[in-house]
Amino acid sequence: MKRLKITNDHGWTPRTLRKEEKKIKNISLRQRVMAVRLVMEGYLGKDVASMLNLCRQSVAFYVSLFNEGGLDLLLDRKYPPGREPFLTLEQQQELKQTILTHTPAELGWDIASSWNTRILQSYIREHYEVDMSREGIRKLLHRMRLSWTRPTYTLAKGDAEQQQAFEKQMDLIKKN
Template identity: 30%
Template sequence: MKTQAAELETVQQAMKQTKDKRMHERYQAVSLFLQGYTYAQITKIVGRNEKTVGEYVRAYRKNGLEGLVRRASPGAPHKLTPEQEKELIKTVVHSLPVDVGFTARHNWTLALIVSFVEQKWQKKYTLRGMSRLLSSLGLSYSKATYTLAQGDAVKQAAFREETFPALKKD
């Protein structure tokens, strides 16, 4: 078992080596605790509440420096079941909005997908939430872009190189 001085040295060494601001804060809180500061004093120094400081100290006591390492937050649970997610993927990839009762004929939009999910499974999503869900399901959303089918390449190059730069200067 390490002495308190050895523990303090280990924590301070870790604090000096980290480039992560949040890890530095955790190491600092534990370092101050090992030096005899109270939770109330530590909260004023590191700018966290006593509950948070206590969690840092408990995590350190239980698992050492490894206990202070930040873990990925699991986030909120999905609103749709795995089966519903599979059906959503199948619908968006293999069907058009008109095929499932929408007036839009050609393209799925985030708003249409949100409406589809709400009608089909009574689950509400924001546009940003739906974008994140689609991303987690391996789908990507992109806005439709339009190109001229019969564009004159020479005229387009002249516009890009001569006309447009002249317009930007004004």
């Protein structure tokens, strides 16, 4: 088996790589730098792989990335784009504003005074023609930084005099 070599160090030394390792928070990226540093210090690829609990081919790949483009290419991770969201960003913002400024009863959805996933599921289906699961809606709300709280009710037609009389009675009861 051929020994791994750092053919182009791009100005990095094992000491500077060690300092860079300490700054990196992502563990998989830190392992990449550590693998290159250990090879640079003279360890065999299979020994580096066993020390870092990596595959031997991964260590060889990291060394080739480093030789080709330095630390920038080694730390560059291209993640797949992922699934396209059900609602566009504009629709999500519109939904968020609706949730924050209106109750379902105001918009003619049920007699409820607060939103829940079941009502939102019907609302999204009706307005955006998109079928989403209730769990998907819950995750969407979480990504929009909305949290569930118990609804707070205010009595709009409450009589102030009766409320004060009630509070006085409660104070008398507490004292006795």
